[in-house]
Amino acid sequence: MDIYPPIFTRASTRKYEAHPLQAEAIEGLEAFISSVKPLLPDVLLTHRIVSGNEVKGIALPKAPHFLMVSGREHPLRKTAAGFLYQHAELWLYANGCATRWLGVVKPKQDDPDFIIGMAFGKPAGQAERKTADFKRKPLEEISKGADPRLEAARLAPSGMNGQPWYYIADHGALHTYCKKSLGGLAGGLYHLTELDAGIALCHIAVASEHEGIPFNFSAEKKDAPEPPQGFTYIGTVE
């Protein structure tokens, strides 16, 4: 299954058909998630696929399935979660489904390790668009230097469409940075910018495979260039 094309066409939706997906589709999704190489081997992530009866939150879309992600304490657990489960998101689009990441969803059963959820199912209506219709910042605003994978990163989804990422392309390496806060009143309450950066790193990994470029991520590159003001270093793709 090629998960590269949906990067350029996917659109989050809030409208799903009520009926659950076939058991084989869920099994296919589980098998795919197990096959993804994690961003960082030492981050322990788990997930559960549950129905709407097991989740709570304000203004949740009515979806037949929710993917609920948890992870043990680790400085980069949100980034690793965004990376792994954005692969799942793209797989779902490649298989005729649609999704919406949800910062507002929580499991009804308390889980201190809970990080983020995602609604998914068959879309009731349009969940695709032309690349030109993505509302995103231009490349010049989010990057310095040229790299064929930057367009895929630019199109990544993010909470409040904040696109809190910045890249410096440097002789085949991509140094990755992210804003800690989106700023403003609502932005100050949003604590998932590092997860957004992981989502965009997934797009870079998928684009790397498409371009035949190796993808190796290190969070400890000592000589990474200084980021623009307001951004912090996440890691380097080499």
Ligand SMILES: Cc1cc2nc3c(=O)[nH]c(=O)nc-3n(C[C@H](O)[C@H](O)[C@H](O)COP(=O)(O)O)c2cc1C
């Ligand atoms: C980490 C994250 C959290 C999000 N949380 C919510 C949410 O709580 N409610 C919602 O309606 N959309 C949420 N979204 C969806 C974004 O608003 C959406 O991805 C963004 O506007 C870009 O649109 P697109 O996904 O169609 O490209 C979230 C997206 C991400 C990546």
